[in-house]
Amino acid sequence: MIKPFAVFTLSAFALACTSALAATGTYQGKALGHNAEVEVAVTLDNDKITNVQILKNFETPAVSELPKKVIPQMIVDNQSLKVDRISGATFSSMAILNAVKDALKKAGVDPQKYMQGSRIAYKVSVPTKTDSDVVVVGGGGAGLSAAVAAARKGAKVVLIEKMSFLGGNTVLAGGALNASDPALEAKQKMSAGQRKMVEDLLKEEPKNEQQAKLLASLKKQWDEAIKKDPDILFDCPELHALQTYKAGDYVADLALIDKLSKLAPATVERLDKMGLKWNDFSSQYVGAIWPRCHDAANYTSGQGYIDTFRHTIEKEKLPVTILLQTKADELIKKDGRVVGVKATGPNGEKVTLNAKKGVIMTSGGFGANVEMRQKFDKLWGGKLGKNIGTTNSRAITGEGILMAEKAGAGLVDMGYIQLLPVTDPEN
Ligand SMILES: Cc1cc2nc3c(=O)[nH]c(=O)nc-3n(C[C@H](O)[C@H](O)[C@H](O)COP(=O)(O)OP(=O)(O)OC[C@H]3O[C@@H](n4cnc5c(N)ncnc54)[C@H](O)[C@@H]3O)c2cc1C
Structure with missing residues (x-):
């Protein structure tokens, strides 16, 4: 009966001692982030937080970049844990703050001590007016690619991104890029099934002139390749185009598919020249029809596309100004032309972005906008409500599409919404 009482007394004494004595030293803590545990080291000098270092984290790089950079510094500068989460990176921000709390507890310091005073928000400021040649709306793969292309041609570019980080869906993507690449694919053997696929395609009755042209070109290349070596995996842009057309039930614009499949190999080459290194083999991702997927060797997932464009802007000192946390609201029209964008900045301020030469809309799709999904869906019979995760x-809420429509753009093929239930929307 006496022993438990003694233990209780001792631990209460230890607690009293640790909270009374100021801690000095470096302590580690961890907390669950979006993808896995985040580990930090917190250095204390008489309870003063002098350094917060992130030791281990597996958060999505682009998303967690800003919290990793600014939250430790905000904690040290303000001696406070009452730091606002970075919008769009809530889990990663929370993980850093919670890991610091864990480290403090290990140091015997009560984290509540750093929860006093007013909340501290991360503030960026953007100009309320800009004048440039080109304004790009949306900082995913398409937006950064457009910004680099325009700036390389001498245009002064302003790119706005509503989130606190660049990347959009591109950064979350698996990263596989489909492009026919005969030299790379020749490392693989062609199976009997693959041979039959091409032969079946060649037997199709063309539905239009463009398909007839593509089929004729495919047949010529196929006959030559089979004669040379029937065992080597075959590919060409025409096969890519015709397979894409067929897989989309022949409803897509074949002229656009043709362009996509002809330009894809050049895109692979262009990215390679910018520093994205490709695996020396091609693969076939789920949903793909042919092993023509290219994957980055020096990056995981779609991160490589975003980083490659960012590095190119820096390396080549391209005139691209990036405004984060700046959301496009409306396109400005004058004399029948779109000449700029009205936007809202990080602190709710109104921003006007004038564009002498043009506005490029690269604000992505609308997969995260339930209302738009339900409105436009033609395939799923009204079943894309909020119980269907994404x-x-x-950020992919489609307002750029509606903005463009309001300015007079026509919308096509909005109803063909692809579901690919292979990953967990929760994580
Ligand atoms: C989980 C997942 C895996 C995928 N895997 C692959 C794959 O392996 N291969 C493949 O080819 N495709 C893949 N995809 C599809 C591919 O990611 C997209 O087709 C592609 O990234 C779209 O690029 P984007 O630049 O058009 O749009 P996004 O990359 O989505 O960029 C749009 C940007 O616009 C911003 N924006 C939106 N509205 C506004 C506004 N009002 N003001 C300012 N900014 C705004 C958004 O925040 C976002 O940053 C995948 C998609 C997902 C979701």
Whole structure:
């Protein structure tokens, strides 16, 4: 009966001692982030937090970049844990704050001590007016690619992104890029099934002139390749185009598919020149029809596309100004032309972005907008309500599409919404 009482007394004494004595030293703590545990080291000098270092984290790089950079510094500068989460990176921000709390507890310091005073928000400021040649709306793969292309041609570019990080869905993507690449694919053997696929395609009755042209070109290349070596995996842009057309039930615009499949190999080459290194083999991702997927060797997932464009802007000192946390609201029209964008900045301020030469809309799709999904869906019979999760970034809400429509753009093929239930929308 006496022993438990003694133990209780001792631990109460230890607690009293640790909270009374100021801690000095470096302590580690961890907390669950979005993808896995985040580990930090917190250095204390008489209870003063002098350093917060992130030791281990597996958060999505682009998303967690800003919290990793600014939250430790905000904690040290303000001696406070009452730091606002970075919008769009809530889990990663929370994980850092909770890991610091854990480290403090291990140091015997009560984290509540750092929860006093007013909340501290991360503030960026953007100009309320800009004048440029080109304004790009949306900082995913398409937006950054457009910004680099325009700037390389001498245009002064302003790119706005509503989130606190660049990347959009592109950064969350698996990263596989489909492009026919005969030299790379020749490392693989062609199976009997693959041979039959091409032969069946060649037997199709063309539905239009463009398909007839593509089929004729495919037949010529196929006959030559089979004669040379029937065992080597065959590919060409025409096969890519015709397979894509067929897989989309022949409803897509074949002229656009043709362009996509002809330009894809050049895109692979262009990215390679910018520093994205490709695996020396091609693969076939789920949903793909042919092993023509290219994957980055020096990056995981779609991160490589975003980083490659960012590095190119820096390396080549391209005139691209990136404004984060700046959301496009409306396109400005004058004399029948779109000449700029009205936007809202990080602190709710109104921003006007004038564009002498043009506005490029690259604000992505609408997978995370339930209302738009339900409105436009033609395939799923009204079943795309909020009980259907999405792996899209929560930023992918389609307002750019509606903005463009309001300015007079026509919308096509909005109803063909692809579901690919292979990953968990929760994580
Ligand atoms: C989980 C997942 C895996 C995928 N895997 C693959 C794959 O392996 N291969 C493949 O080819 N495709 C894949 N995809 C599809 C691919 O990611 C997209 O087709 C592609 O990234 C779209 O690029 P984007 O630049 O058009 O749009 P996004 O990359 O989505 O960029 C749009 C940007 O616009 C911003 N924005 C939106 N509205 C506004 C506004 N009002 N103001 C300012 N900014 C705004 C958004 O925040 C976002 O950053 C995948 C998609 C997902 C979700």
